[in-house]
Amino acid sequence: MVYSGKDKIRRSFTWKGRTQANGGSCLVAWxxxxxxxxxxGLGILNLEYMSWALQARWLWxxxxxxxxxxxxxxxxIHPNAIALFNTAVVLHVGNGSNTLFWTDKWLFCVGVLAPFVVAAVPLKVREQRxxxxxxxxxxxxxxxxGVLSLIGPYEYFQLWDALHDxxxxxxxxxxxxxxxxxGIFSSKSTYQALFNGSVVxxxxxxxWKT
Incomplete structure (x- = not known):
C-alpha cells in the first residue's frame, strides 16, 4: 500500500515517536x-476513509x-464516496423537484431496471432531469x-409499466x-459505516479500560 506523506508521519510517530521510521519498526499493519x-485497532483516524465520508457530506x-x-x-468526488452515498441515502419522493429521475434511487433505481435505456440518455440530461x-x-x-440496443425496447416498456400508476x-x-x-447525515456515522463487516x-x- 502507498501511504501519503501525512500517513507516513503518523505511522512513524506512532511506533518510534519521530517523523521517520523504517518498516521493521512497525509492529502491526497500518x-x-x-x-x-x-x-x-487503535482508533487512529483513517484519513482516506474520512475523506470519503466528508465528500459524501457534500452530496448530502x-x-x-x-x-x-x-x-x-x-x-x-471519489467514486467510493459516490457509491457510499447512493447506498446510504433513502429518497422519499413528494413533488419530485429534488430527486433526479435517471440517476437517483427513488421508487426504484432506473439504472438497474433499464440500464440500456439510461445509456441512451446524454449524461448532461441524466444529471439534471x-x-x-x-x-x-x-x-x-x-x-x-439514438437507437436502443436489442434489449432496449423491452427495458423501455418495463419502465413505462413501472411508472404507469x-x-x-x-x-x-x-x-x-x-x-x-x-436519519440525518453525520460524518461520524458515515465513517463508522465504512468498517461494517469487520470482525468485532x-x-x-x-x-482499554484496564
Whole structure:
C-alpha cells in the first residue's frame, strides 16, 4: 500500500515517536492500527476513509440544501464516496423537484431496471432531469437519443409499466440517511459505516479500560 506523506508521519510517530521510521519498526499493519477500537485497532483516524465520508457530506448538502452557493461547481468526488452515498441515502419522493429521475434511487433505481435505456440518455440530461420534469406529461421518453440496443425496447416498456400508476404529491422530497438513527447525515456515522463487516474484537472495552 502507498501511504501519503501525512500517513507516513503518523505511522512513524506512532511506533518510534519521530517523523521517520523504517518498516521493521512497525509492529502491526497500518490498516489494522487505523481500525476503530471495537474492531481491534487503535482508533487512529483513517484519513482516506474520512475523506470519503466528508465528500459524501457534500452530496448530502446538494440534496438537502440545494440553495448552497457552491452547488453546480465541479467538485472532485471519489467514486467510493459516490457509491457510499447512493447506498446510504433513502429518497422519499413528494413533488419530485429534488430527486433526479435517471440517476437517483427513488421508487426504484432506473439504472438497474433499464440500464440500456439510461445509456441512451446524454449524461448532461441524466444529471439534471428531475422526477417532476420527467413524470409531468410523460416527458422522460424525450430524453432518449439514438437507437436502443436489442434489449432496449423491452427495458423501455418495463419502465413505462413501472411508472404507469406512479403519482406525485404536494409534499417536498425527503431524504433519509440510513447510517444514523436520526436519519440525518453525520460524518461520524458515515465513517463508522465504512468498517461494517469487520470482525468485532469482543474484549476491547475491558482491555482499554484496564
Amino acid at each position: 490498516e489494522r492500527v487505523q481500525r476503530p477500537l471495537e474492531y481491534g 448538502f446538494v440534496k438537502t440544501e440545494p440553495d448552497r452557493p457552491w452547488k453546480g461547481l465541479d467538485i472532485p 428531475t422526477v417532476l420534469e420527467a413524470i409531468t406529461d410523460h416527458e422522460w421518453p424525450t430524453d432518449i437519443q 406512479f403519482a406525485l404529491s404536494d409534499a417536498n422530497d425527503c431524504h433519509e440517511w440510513r447510517f444514523d438513527k436520526s 474484537f469482543e474484549p476491547w472495552h475491558r482491555l
